[in-house]
Each structure stands twice: as C-alpha cells, then as structure tokens.
Amino acid sequence: MLRDTLTRTIEVLGRAVGVAGKVDAAARDMGALAIGEAAGPTDTPKAGRIDVAAEHARAQAQRASLSLVVVGHVDAGKSTLMGHLLYALGQVSERTVRRFEREAEQLGKGSFAYAWVLDETAEERARGVTMDVATSSFATAHRQFTLLDAPGHRDFVPNMISGASRADAAVLVVDAAPGAFEAGFDGGGQTREHAQLVRALGVRQVVVAVNKLDAVDWSAARYAEVTGRLRAFLQGCGFARDDVRFVPVGGLGGTNLARRADRGSALAAWYRDGDEPGPSLAELLDTLAAPARAVDAAFRLAAADVFRSGSGVSVGGRVVQGSVQAGDAVAVVPGGARGVVRAVTAAAAAHDWAAAGDDAVVLVQGVDALQVPAGAVLCAPARPVAAVSSFEAQIAVFDAASPITNGFPVLVHVQSASVAGSVRRIVETFDARTGAVARRRPRLIRRGATARVEIAVDAPLCLELFADVRELGRVTLRRGGETVAAGIVTRLGL
Secondary structure (H helix, E strand, C coil), X not given: CHHHHHHHHHHHHHHHHHCCCCCCHHHHHHHHHHHHHCCCCCCCCCCCCCCHHHHHHHHHHHCEEEEEEEECCCCCXXXXXXXXXXXXXXXXXXXXXXXXXXXXXXXXXXXXXXXXXXXXXXXXXXXXXXXXXXXXXXXXXXXXXXXXXXXXXXXXXXXHXXXXXXXXXXXXXXXXXXXXXXXXXXXXXXXXXXXXXXXXXXXXXXXXXXXXXHHHCCCHHHHHHHHHHHHHHHHHHCXXXXXXXXXXXXXXXXXXXXXXXXXXXXCCCCCEECCEXXXXXXXXXXXXXXXXXXXXXXXXXXXXXXXXXXXXXXXXEEEXXXXXXXXXXXXXXXXXXXXXXXXXXXXXXXXXXXXXXXXXXXXXXXXXXXXXXXXXXXXXXXXXXXXXXXXXXXXXXXXXXCCEECCEEEEEEECCEEEEEEEEEEEEEECCCCCCEEEECCCEECCCCEXXXXXXXXXXXXXXXXXXXXXXXXXXXXXXXXXXXXXXXXXXXX
C-alpha cells in the first residue's frame, strides 16, 4: 500500500533532510493571502537545479509511464492475478512467493499466496479481502507502470475511488466462473459501479481481464457471452470501442499473463492471433497510450497519505500537473502551511524529481502532519489551488435509489478527499439526445439524467475547473454506501 511505500522510502528521505464558468477570484486571493501570511521556511533556491521538463521528456521517450488501477467485484481474483503477473515479470522473487505459500497454507488459505504480494496487512490476509489501495510498479517492453490494486468490496469503495482518481488506465477483472460473473454484474455487485466510476474519474482506456476461465474449461462460448455483455455496457459508460480490450486469463495458474498461452493448450485452440496464440495481458498493457502531461503547469500534488518524518512530513500522492524537486517551496491547501521540499522519490522510477503523472513521496520540511488534512493539495505558493465551500457541476446520475432534489445530502469525493455536503440547487437538466437544456430549475433529477447543480460542502475542498485541470475538476457523489452521480466542475465559489 502507499503507506508501506512511504515507510520503505523513509530512510532515503531522512538522509536527504540532512543534506463553462468564472473562477471565484476571491477564493484564490484569500488562499494566496493565507499562504503568504503563514509562517514557514524561506524559499531558498537550490544550486544546480534539474531541468525536469527535459529529464521527463527523455524518460518518456525511453519508456512511457502510466498509472494503472485494477478494479472489479470482490473475489474476482484481482490481487491474485496482478500478484502473479508481478512474479511472472520478475518483480517478485521465487523465494518470496514460496514463503507466502507456506504462510498462507498455515492459515488455510493456500490459494492466496500471489494475492499476498499486494495484500500486505495482517487484516487483509486474515480476511482474504483487499481493503486499501496497494501500490507497486512493473515494466513491459515499452511502458513503465505504477500499479494501484483497488479493493473490490463495497465497504471500501471510497478507497477504490482514491486509487482510480490517480489512474491513467484500468484493468477490469471479471470472474468467468458459473454464476460469478452474474453476481458481480447483475446482482448489485461492484463490476458495474467500478466501471462507471473509473470512466467518471477520467480513465479512458480499459483492459478487461476475463479471469478464472479454467473453471469453465476455457470455454470460448462463455468468453463470448461475458465479453459481449461487457462491451455493450462499457460503451454505454462512455468508453470508446477502440479503447476497450479483452483478454482471457487464469490468474492462479498464470495462464496468458506475461506470456502467451501454449500452442497446444485449450485456450490457444480458439484464442488466436493469426497462426499464433492470442496476445497476453502484458502485451495488451504494453499497447496502452500514455496521456499528455502538463509538466510546465503550476505544481499540484493531490495527497493520498501523510505521516511524520523527522523534522518534516512525508506526503505521498499523484502529481496532477507541474513538477517538483528538492529545494522547491510548496504550500498546503487548505490551511496555508508552507514548507520546503527536501527530497522526492518517484514510485516507478529511480530519480529525485517527480512530474505530472507520477506517484511520488515528497519530504517537506517546516510542515507538520497535522497541517496536511485528508484530501489536501501541495501546490506552488505563488499559484495556489482554490479551496472552496461551494461549486457548480454538471453531473450524470447513476442508479440512485431516490431522485435527487434540492437539499439532497451527499459525500463529495475528489481525488483522496471526501467531504460531506448537499445539492443546494438544481440549476437545469439536459436532453439526453441533443445536450440542450430540457428544463430550468426542475424539482428533481431522476436516474440516468444529466443536470447542472450547485453543491455546498461542509469543509473547504480543493478544486479546479474541469476545463483547466481535469484531475481536480472531477467529482463523485455518494450516499448511503452507493455512488449516485459523478460529474465535472464548471464554476467555483458560488
């Protein structure tokens, strides 16, 4: 998990210490004023600064980097699948896997050994359920991935949202065993909600891993049934047809993960690429396109985890835009605390800087962990992110149990932030076919509808206009343990 990644890097960091709408200008001005008045270290430029834009371009030319979230219904085999892929790609040693096998057998969970590569806590291993977002990294021939293994159980959807908000692409794992796919897709399972969420959170590319096909003797008919239903559903979620890829796999046995199935296998009899067996999961991941990165924009890091580190604080999360390196001054929003970066560790690369798209750990001196609240954003002091108590958004309503009305209470999720609030006013609804305004100031919004609404939150929330910064301009609305809507920010500070 990210906290474990932070812990593993703490010694390196410790050594470094020794060495369309109108933005509410008042919100930004007040944020800048608060940051300017906040006590903190003086920004002392560091000699020999790195040209991060040039270094980033060079690294991307060698092997483009992406963040990959793994989602799907509980018990679809996500952690086992990805743990086995990491082993097959050489990221996990044979000795480690054999140790996990012995320990899992002692708990009566012999088949969980590969899952333990990612499920690291005692509680996750005892329960056999991923609870938090596990972070790792791996490389294919042309891509460098930060892996985010998200929990599938409905109790941990907020953690899943936190992971998916940091992703460029997704692997949706479904269980092909008799009745299992239907339980996740039709019976109120998480397959549907996870697919809707990752698309709403900005993920455009998805690889669907049809897992446990060995349970149906590698049936081509079952594979066609599952992929046929999912293809239509995913296109309905907003995924373009060419951005959805399907691959049959066996996570526990390792079939078609890092290398193609054997020529004489039951899978290769129908899963073909010309005269050869069809492409493996790793090969399909290697074809994912890396998005453009706003490396030259004002620095923004959305904090996902925070803990004390010597004389400062270690903040882990995704660099939304811009870049950061040792010697940079940073501000914490909300709150206005200010500090100086003493060390940077990028999760998927061995360099001491981080740029847009990287998952990174930043050691900041002069700031205490208590000054970095959940959902905070590290940013450039001269160009801070807005922290607002109200905003306008255009939302799409999912399968809400009841219509959304004025005053409808919600939990608003943005990156790792989760803040209570309410739909203060329904501004207008839109025609599903034309996109034109259908009705102004309606009394309610029904499932499947699209609307523009005003939302008020109980605590300051770091947001940007979607048109300016997509990652900080997407919101997800939940109520009663269910996702009711998601959308984009069109105005700030109402």
